[in-house]
Amino acid sequence: MSKTLIIAEHDGQTLNPSTLKCVSCATALGHDIDIVVMGGAIGEIAAEAATINGVSGVIAIDAGHLAQPVAANHAAEVVAIADGYSHILGPSTTYGRDLMPRIAALLGVNQVSDISAVEDAWHFKRPIYAGNAIVDVHAPENAIVVATVRVASWQAAGSGGSAAVENRPASATASADTRYIKLEAGGGERPDLQAAARVVSGGRALGSKENFKLIYELADLMGAGAGASRAAVDAGYCPNDMQVGQTGKIISPDLYMAFGISGAIQHITGIKDAGTIVAVNKDADAPIFEVADIGLAADLFHVIPELKKLLS
Ligand SMILES: Cc1cc2nc3c(=O)[nH]c(=O)nc-3n(C[C@H](O)[C@H](O)[C@H](O)COP(=O)(O)OP(=O)(O)OC[C@H]3O[C@@H](n4cnc5c(N)ncnc54)[C@H](O)[C@@H]3O)c2cc1C
Numbered sequence: 241m242s243k244t245l246i247i248a249e250h251d252g253q254t255l256n257p258s259t260l261k262c263v264s265c266a267t268a269l270g271h272d273i274d275i276v277v278m279g280g281a282i283g284e285i286a287a288e289a290a291t292i293n294g295v296s297g298v299i300a301i302d303a304g305h306l307a308q309p310v311a312a313n314h315a316a317e318v319v320a321i322a323d324g325y326s327h328i329l330g331p332s333t334t335y336g337r338d339l340m341p342r343i344a345a346l347l348g349v350n351q352v353s354d355i356s357a358v359e360d361a362w363h364f365k366r367p368i369y370a371g372n373a374i375v376d377v378h379a380p381e382n383a384i385v386v387a388t389v390r391v392a393s394w395q396a397a398g399s400g401g402s403a404a405v406e407n408r409p410a411s412a413t414a415s416a417d418t419r420y421i422k423l424e425a426g427g428g429e430r431p432d433l434q435a436a437a438r439v440v441s442g443g444r445a446l447g448s449k450e451n452f453k454l455i456y457e458l459a460d461l462m463g464a465g466a467g468a469s470r471a472a473v474d475a476g477y478c479p480n481d482m483q484v485g486q487t488g489k490i491i492s493p494d495l496y497m498a499f500g501i502s503g504a505i506q507h508i509t510g511i512k513d514a515g516t517i518v519a520v521n522k523d524a525d526a527p528i529f530e531v532a533d534i535g536l537a538a539d540l541f542h543v544i545p546e547l548k549k550l551l552s
Contacts, residue, residue, distance in 0.1 A: 245318070246263060246266055247275075247331075257391075261331065262329050265358060272296045275292070275295055275403075290404070291399045292399055294401065300407045308423075319343060320412050322384065329388070343386050347386060355387050359376070391492070433481075434489055437495070439467050441467035441497065442455035454544045454545075457544075462551065465491075467496075470483050490509070496517045498518070499521075501519070502526050503519070518532060518534045
């Protein structure tokens with residue numbers, strides 16, 4: 241039987257938009273789609289998942305040891321309900337990249353990573369070499385497919401559905417080897433980078449942690465997420481969960497603003513699917529201008545304060 245199970249990502253309050261993108265990918269497979277929501281006090285999130293178009297059923301597993309996104313606990317739970325599914329999909333976010341390989345290993349299959357297009361149920365496309373080549377991936381037809389979905393490549397599924405929600409007790413117990421200690425999030429109230437419609441990013445040119453506040457201030461005025469190049473992260477101007485690019489986060493905001501970022505291929509990989517790219521760089525020959533929709537050859541220390549004045 242062909243049936244797809246999607247692992248919902250959420251923060252305990254709302255569903256992460258990556259789940260809606262997984263549904264679009266699953267819809268391309270053409271099978272019935274179930275979503276599993278794991279956590280503590282997840283009634284509202286499960287109800288939200290049930291409204292996604294194309295979803296047949298929602299499995300809500302409410303248990304204390306699932307309240308935090310500990311991959312060891314979530315993977316065991318997914319494996320316990322995997323029977324009957326031909327495909328298990330999760331997002332290629334930090335959560336999904338932590339969780340899905342564990343599920344694949346426990347089920348004894350190789351993970352298919354970063355699906356950007358579906359050709360048929362066992363034939364997918366994914367980018368490699370920093371997005372410079374697209375590879376065809378064929379999964380064995382006689383085994384369950386466990387895959388991550390490249391969220392930047394898919395539109396969010398719409399709402400309007402009314403799937404049934406089935407509450408189930410947890411089947412697995414808490415891992416004895418891994419325990420949750422605490423979450424340290426650098427972004428405060430700012431939107432999550434991988435879900436934000438607008439992202440303001442800074443590069444090495446900011447020059448210091450103190451100066452990097454300019455990026456946060458502009459992001460906050462715009463209700464945007466804040467990102468960074470690897471050079472800015474390596475220099476300690478901001479936390480590494482803000483890194484955008486090949487070894488950071490792949491994002492697809494409607495608007496991406498890059499300040500003092502040269503446009504190295506590894507950075508561009510992370511923003512290929514952004515709607516409009518605005519770049520401010522004082523070097524008119526900087527490679528970022530080759531991909532920017534709007535480019536300004538100017539000093540960011542002049543431009544950001546002007547933008548802040550306009551927006552305040
Ligand atoms: C395997 C590998 C993986 C990598 N992964 C990533 C990744 O995920 N993400 C990533 O970002 N990088 C990644 N990198 C690093 C990448 O190659 C670049 O080194 C990095 O992106 C450069 O960061 P930057 O643009 O901030 O710095 P720079 O390349 O130093 O550019 C700084 C830019 O600021 C401009 N500038 C200077 N002063 C001002 C000013 N006052 N106003 C306006 N502009 C100014 C300069 O003209 C320059 O273009 C990776 C590299 C490797 C080898």
